[in-house]
Amino acid sequence: MKFLGGYMANEYYNMRRIVYGEGVTFVPVCDKCGRFVRADKIIAFSGLGNLKKTTNANCCKCGRTNMIFEGFI
């Protein structure tokens, strides 16, 4: 899997999503290496549009990392 940068949602069109509480949607893929990650059960999210700058998943290669944020559904 090769990342070209920019908005990558189309590449993950058929992948599963993780949706938190109010429709905050992530693709459970490491934003550093592209491996599937284990998402945290609870992420730091503080209201509309305010995703805190913190890690929210565990990658088997990178350790603490971030999933790819897709948007609000």
Ligand SMILES: [Zn+2]
């Ligand atoms: Zn990784």
